[in-house]
Amino acid sequence: MMLITTLIVVSALTIIYNTAHDPLSASVGFAILGGAVTWKLVLEFKESFIKANLIGRDLAKVDKPIIPESTGVICAAIYLLCIFLFIPFPFMEWFTGKGIISRSEEFHAPTFPHHKLGEFLSAMLSLQSMTFLGFADDVFDIKWRYKLLLPAIASIPLLMVYYVNFGVTHIVVPIPLRFIFGRIIDLGFLYYVYMGMMAIFCTNSINILAGINGVEIGQSLIIACSIAINDFLFLNGADPAMEVHLFSLYFILPFIGVSLGLIIHNWYPSSVFVGDTYCYFAGMTFAVVGILSHFSKTILLFFIPQIFNFIYSCPQLFKLIDCPRHRLPRFNPSTLKLEYSKVKVQKPLKPSAHFVLKIFVSFGLAETNEVENSIEINNFTLMNLLLLRFGPLHEKTLTILIMVLQILASCLAFIIRYRLVHFFYEG
Amino acid sequence: MMLITTLIVVSALTIIYNTAHDPLSASVGFAILGGAVTWKLVLEFKESFIKANLIGRDLAKVDKPIIPESTGVICAAIYLLCIFLFIPFPFMEWFTGKGIISRSEEFHAPTFPHHKLGEFLSAMLSLQSMTFLGFADDVFDIKWRYKLLLPAIASIPLLMVYYVNFGVTHIVVPIPLRFIFGRIIDLGFLYYVYMGMMAIFCTNSINILAGINGVEIGQSLIIACSIAINDFLFLNGADPAMEVHLFSLYFILPFIGVSLGLIIHNWYPSSVFVGDTYCYFAGMTFAVVGILSHFSKTILLFFIPQIFNFIYSCPQLFKLIDCPRHRLPRFNPSTLKLEYSKVKVQKPLKPSAHFVLKIFVSFGLAETNEVENSIEINNFTLMNLLLLRFGPLHEKTLTILIMVLQILASCLAFIIRYRLVHFFYEG
Numbered sequence: 010m011m012l013i014t015t016l017i018v019v020s021a022l023t024i025i026y027n028t029a030h031d032p033l034s035a036s037v038g039f040a041i042l043g044g045a046v047t048w049k050l051v052l053e054f055k056e057s058f059i060k061a062n063l064i065g066r067d068l069a070k071v072d073k074p075i076i077p078e079s080t081g082v083i084c085a086a087i088y089l090l091c092i093f094l095f096i097p098f099p100f101m102e103w104f105t106g107k108g109i110i111s112r113s114e115e116f117h118a119p120t121f122p123h124h125k126l127g128e129f130l131s132a133m134l135s136l137q138s139m140t141f142l143g144f145a146d147d148v149f150d151i152k153w154r155y156k157l158l159l160p161a162i163a164s165i166p167l168l169m170v171y172y173v174n175f176g177v178t179h180i181v182v183p184i185p186l187r188f189i190f191g192r193i194i195d196l197g198f199l200y201y202v203y204m205g206m207m208a209i210f211c212t213n214s215i216n217i218l219a220g221i222n223g224v225e226i227g228q229s230l231i232i233a234c235s236i237a238i239n240d241f242l243f244l245n246g247a248d249p250a251m252e253v254h255l256f257s258l259y260f261i262l263p264f265i266g267v268s269l270g271l272i273i274h275n276w277y278p279s280s281v282f283v284g285d286t287y288c289y290f291a292g293m294t295f296a297v298v299g300i301l302s303h304f305s306k307t308i309l310l311f312f313i314p315q316i317f318n319f320i321y322s323c324p325q326l327f328k329l330i331d332c333p334r335h336r337l338p339r340f341n342p343s344t345l346k347l348e349y350s351k352v353k354v355q356k357p358l359k360p361s362a363h364f365v366l367k368i369f370v371s372f373g374l375a376e377t378n379e380v381e382n383s384i385e386i387n388n389f390t391l392m393n394l395l396l397l398r399f400g401p402l403h404e405k406t407l408t409i410l411i412m413v414l415q416i417l418a419s420c421l422a423f424i425i426r427y428r429l430v431h432f433f434y435e436g
Numbered sequence: 437m438m439l440i441t442t443l444i445v446v447s448a449l450t451i452i453y454n455t456a457h458d459p460l461s462a463s464v465g466f467a468i469l470g471g472a473v474t475w476k477l478v479l480e481f482k483e484s485f486i487k488a489n490l491i492g493r494d495l496a497k498v499d500k501p502i503i504p505e506s507t508g509v510i511c512a513a514i515y516l517l518c519i520f521l522f523i524p525f526p527f528m529e530w531f532t533g534k535g536i537i538s539r540s541e542e543f544h545a546p547t548f549p550h551h552k553l554g555e556f557l558s559a560m561l562s563l564q565s566m567t568f569l570g571f572a573d574d575v576f577d578i579k580w581r582y583k584l585l586l587p588a589i590a591s592i593p594l595l596m597v598y599y600v601n602f603g604v605t606h607i608v609v610p611i612p613l614r615f616i617f618g619r620i621i622d623l624g625f626l627y628y629v630y631m632g633m634m635a636i637f638c639t640n641s642i643n644i645l646a647g648i649n650g651v652e653i654g655q656s657l658i659i660a661c662s663i664a665i666n667d668f669l670f671l672n673g674a675d676p677a678m679e680v681h682l683f684s685l686y687f688i689l690p691f692i693g694v695s696l697g698l699i700i701h702n703w704y705p706s707s708v709f710v711g712d713t714y715c716y717f718a719g720m721t722f723a724v725v726g727i728l729s730h731f732s733k734t735i736l737l738f739f740i741p742q743i744f745n746f747i748y749s750c751p752q753l754f755k756l757i758d759c760p761r762h763r764l765p766r767f768n769p770s771t772l773k774l775e776y777s778k779v780k781v782q783k784p785l786k787p788s789a790h791f792v793l794k795i796f797v798s799f800g801l802a803e804t805n806e807v808e809n810s811i812e813i814n815n816f817t818l819m820n821l822l823l824l825r826f827g828p829l830h831e832k833t834l835t836i837l838i839m840v841l842q843i844l845a846s847c848l849a850f851i852i853r854y855r856l857v858h859f860f861y862e863g
C-alpha cells in the first residue's frame with residue numbers, strides 16, 4: 010500500500026514538474042497528488058479526531074459504532090494547499106521571465122494580469138472562509154440563523170472581485186418572457202444579492218441531502234464531474250469562453266481529486282464522517298466556480314435533485330408541518346435496511362398544512378396514516394421519498410440510487426442547456 | 437452594560453458611515469466595532485467552548501479553575517470579518533463612480549488598482565490560513581515539525597503578491613559592512629526565504645512567550661501600538677512611503693481593537709484563555725504588515741524581547757539541555773506568587789552543555805544547584821529569568837513587567853530606527 014501511494018505521489022509530481030508550461034495538466038497533477046495525500050492523511054489523523062472528541066455515532070449499523078466526525082476538514086485543507094501551490098502555474102510566463110512585469114509604472118501594458126490573480130485569491134478566500142465556518146460549526150454547533158448568513162459573508166471578497174473584473178449585472182431574458190421584460194434586464198444590485206443567495210443555496214442544499222454513508226461526497230462528485238465535462242466542451246482554442254472554463258477546471262479538478270481520496274474512507278461502511286465542513290466546502294466550490302466563471306445558471310441545473318429536495322422540505326423547514334430535529338431514514342436492525350422515517354402531527358391540521366398535504370398525497374409525495382388524534386406523515390426529504398416509493402433499501406443501495414438520480418439530473422441538465430436552450434435563447 | 441455596548445457600536449457605525457470617503461477613519465470605526473463585538477461575543481460563546489471541550493486549567497491559581505481555551509478564534513474571526521467589510525473603503529472612488537473601471541480593455545489606465553486589491557486579498561488569505569491552522573492546532577495538537585512549517589505555507593499567497601507587486605529583493609548594506617559586500621546586495625530567491633522565515637518567527641515567538649494571564653495579548657498590543665505609532669510618523673501627505681503605512685494601519689488598527697476586546701476577559705484573573713490561535717493570528721498580522729509594507733526590519737526591532745527569549749531558549753529547544761514539556765513558572769500556593777521553574781539534568785553534562793551553562797552563569801542568565809548526581813538549572817525562558825532576578829512575583833506583576841519590558845524595547849527600537857540609523861545608512 011505504501012508502495013502504491015509513493016508511486017502515485019511520484020507520478021503526480023512528475024506530471025506537475027514536466028507540464029509546468031501547461032496549467033491544465035499541472036492541475037491534473039495536483040488533483041492526483043491531493044487525492045493520494047487526503048487518502049493517507051485521513052488514515053493517519055483518525056485517532057486525533059477521536060482524541061479531540063470530534064466523533065459521531067453511525068446509527069444505521071447494528072452496533073452503532075463511534076466514528077471520527079468532520080474529516081472533511083482534512084480534505085478541504087489539502088485542497089486549499091493544492092490551490093496555493095497551483096496559483097503560480099497559470100502565471101508561469103511572468104515568473105520565468107517571458108512576460109514582463111512592469112512595476113515602476115502602474116498598469117503599463119503588457120504587464121502582469123493582476124485582475125486574474127485577484128480572482129484566484131478571492132476564490133480561495135471565500136472557499137477558506139466557508140471551510141473555516143464549516144469546521145467551527147462542527148466544533149461549536151452554530152445556530153441556524155448564523156449558518157444561513159455565513160456563506161453570504163464568505164462570498165463578499167468574491168462579489169467584490171466580480172464587481173471590479175466583470176461587473177455584468179444584466180441578464181438576457183428567455184424568449185417566452187420577452188413580451189413582458191424586453192430582451193435584457195439590468196438587475197443591478199439585485200444581481201449581487203442573487204450571487205450571495207447562490208452561495209447560501211449551494212452550501213446548505215448539500216448539507217440537507219446528507220446523513221447516510223457516502224451520500225455527501227457521492228452527490229458532490231457527480232456535480233463536480235458534470236461541471237468538468239461542461240468545461241471540457243469549451244476547450245477548443247477558438248472559443249471565447251475558454252478562459253473562464255479553464256479557470257473553472259483549475260478549481261474543479263483538485264476538488265474531484267481530494268473528494269475521491271476521502272470517499273474511500275467514507276463509502277459504506279464508513280470509517281469516517283465528513284461533517285458539515287465537507288458539505289460547506291463542496292457547496293462553496295461550486296458557487297465560486299459558478300460566479301467567477303459566469304455560468305451560475307448551468308450549475309443550478311446540476312443541482313436539480315438538491316432543488317427538489319429543498320422545495321419538498323419547505324413545508325417542514327418553514328414549520329407548516331412539524332419538523333423533528335432529525336429526519337433521516339430509520340434503520341431497521343432486523344432487516345438491516347433503511348425505512349422512511351415519519352413525523353406525528355396532532356389533529357386538526359392547520360388549513361395551510363392540510364392543503365399542502367393534499368397536494369403532496371395526490372402527487373404521490375406523501376403517505377399518511379391516522380393514529381388516534383394524530384396523523385403520521387413521512388418526513389419530506391428526497392431520501393424518505395425514495396424509500397417510500399421503492400420500499401426499504403440497504404444503506405449502500407440508497408446512496409447509489411441518489412447518485413444515479415444525480416447522474417440522470419445531469420443528463421437532463423445537459424439536454425436543457427444544449428438542446429432545449431433554443432426555445433429560450435437565440436443562437 | 438448593554439447600553440454601553442450599544443452606544444459604542446452605534447458610534448462606531450456612525451464613524452464608518454460618515455467617513456466612507458476617508459478609509460483611515462473608517463478603519464478606526466471598524467477597530468471600535470470589532471472591539472465591542474469581540475468583548476460581547478466572547479462572553480456569549482464561553483459556554484460553547486466548554487461544551488466543545490476546548491478547555492484548559494489555570495494552574496497558577498489555588499483552585500486551578502477550568503477555563504475556556506482558544507477564544508482567540510473569536511477575536512480573529514471578527515477581525516477577519518472587519519477587514520472583509522473594510523476592503524471596499526480604500527477603493528471607494530471606484531465604487532461610487534468617480535473612478536472609472538475599464539473592463540473591456542485589459543489594463544487601460546486609469547482603471548481599477550487590481551494590484552492593491554490583490555495585496556489586501558493575499559494578506560487576508562495568509563492571515564486566515566494562519567488562524568485556521570492555529571485553531572486546528574488547539575483542537576488537534578499538531579506536531580512541532582508541522583507547526584514550524586505551516587506559517588511558511590500560509591505566507592505563499594503573500595510572497596507571490598510581493599513578487600508581482602514589488603519584487604524588490606536587494607538590500608542596502610549597512611555602512612560598516614560595505615567594505616565586504618558593497619553598497620547593495622541582491623538576495624534574489626533568498627529574500628523570499630527570509631520573508632517566509634519572518635512569518636515562522638513572528639508566529640512562533642509570540643507562542644513561546646505565553647502561558648500566564650494576559651501576557652500573549654499584552655505583548656501583542658504593545659507591538660501593534662508601536663507599529664501604529666511608527667506608521668503615523670509617515671502620514672504627512674508628502675511622504676512617498678505614506679501609502680504603505682496607510683496599508684499597515686488598515687490592518688493594525690482593527691487588530692488593536694479586537695485585542696482590547698479580548699484582553700478584558702483574558703486579563704488577570706483570566707476568565708478565558710486565548711490559545712495558540714491568538715498567538716498565530718497576532719504573529720501573522722505583524723508578518724503580513726512587515727512584508728507588504730516593506731518594513732520588516734523595523735518590525736523585527738519591536739520583537740527584541742521575543743528574539744532574546746528565543747535565543748535564550750535555544751539550548752533547551754535544541755536539546756543541548758533537557759527541555760521539559762512545560763517550562764512555565766511554578767505557582768507557589770502558600771505565597772500566591774510565581775517562582776521560576778527548574779529542570780533537573782543528569783551529571784556529567786555534555787561538554788557543549790557545560791560550555792553554554794558556564795557562559796549563561798557568568799552573564800547572570802542561569803543559576804545552578806547541585807543535587808546528588810544531577811544539577812538543577814532554571815528553565816531558560818524570559819519569564820523564569822525575570823523571576824530569577826526579581827524574586828517571586830505575583831502573576832499580574834509578572835505580566836505587567838513583561839509589558840514594561842516590551843515598551844522599553846520599543847523605545848530602544850525607535851532610537852535605533854531614527855537616531856542610530858545614521859551610523860548604518862546615509863540619509
